[in-house]
């Protein structure tokens with residue numbers, strides 16, 4: 001059975017629909033990342049699950065039980081905020097012990113569990129420090145320890161890595177993942193960072209305007225985005241407009257080309273996605289489908305590859321990846337011949 005089931009959640013703020021008939025299941029011990037643009041409803045979703053907001057309709061079920069009437073502190077889950085929300089006047093140990101104290105957990109057990117939680121986040125020796133004497137990364141660990149000390153079955157994390165610099169962010173991401181495995185709790189983590197979402201999650205859920213547009217394992221969502229929004233949002237795929245040609249292909253005027261996909265192209269195909277790294281440069285023009293040509297407008301070095309912006313024959317601007325091992329990228333202004341495999345063309349339904 002799902003640990004958490006959201007059924008038809010609707011939440012409005014005045015005229016704004018923050019959650020729009022949202023359904024989502026989370027399995028026990030699953031690491032789910034929530035991705036979406038600013039204002040897509042990610043935080044609202046967490047706040048409704050935590051009980052800080054009430055949905056107008058729909059249900060929040062925990063192991064099948066509707067928890068609408070359960071107050072936030074009595075829900076078997078915890079939420080960690082981006083700001084960490086540590087109590088400034090309490091020591092590290094005091095911050096972590098706070099929830100246990102409120103629940104009248106006896107002193108000896110409290111001490112044992114605080115020590116256990118601080119060991120989990122590798123903060124032994126910091127028990128008596130006050131928050132103002134901690135680095136950003138250390139504060140983040142205190143907040144995590146505080147969230148984990150009550151051994152919740154579900155932990156909600158709102159941009160937990162947002163305040164960390166890039167290096168610390170990656171390392172802490174891996175630590176979060178290890179922590180999640182160790183505790184067996186399910187994690188729902190909001191992030192703006194698509195690479196982080198893909199790297200850490202068992203499953204990625206993409207929200208757009210309060211709706212769940214796609215959920216699945218990171219690789220599946222990356223390779224087979226369902227809509228224009230998901231394709232553009234994850235990895236910056238080229239979204240190619242056009243129409244089905246009625247013979248299994250997709251006419252794309254912007255490329256002056258016909259696209260052929262392995263997946264079926266039918267009347268429901270609204271556009272096609274093509275990832276920059278799946279497009280290759282050819283020494284000479286290729287006849288037939290899945291080939292085009294254009295002029296290089298920009299070349300951007302990115303470390304392990306370069307990104308070319310190529311103005312295709314039909315006017316579309318294509319993002320094309322050029323791997324370092326393929327030598328120097330073609331210069332601006334040069335004409336290039338492009339080709340890709342049918343497996344790289346993903347028909348989109350919306």
Ligand SMILES: Nc1ncnc2c1ncn2[C@@H]1O[C@H](COP(=O)(O)OP(=O)(O)OP(=O)(O)O)[C@@H](O)[C@H]1O
Nearest residue numbers: 013016017018036037038039040041042043044045
């Ligand atoms: N308390 C509130 N009062 C009024 N409008 C709100 C409130 N909370 C959220 N909203 C609106 O609801 C929508 C969803 O907000 P939410 O914070 O859930 O988005 P988000 O995806 O978490 O965004 P971000 O990535 O920018 O944090 C937004 O349009 C926001 O302005």
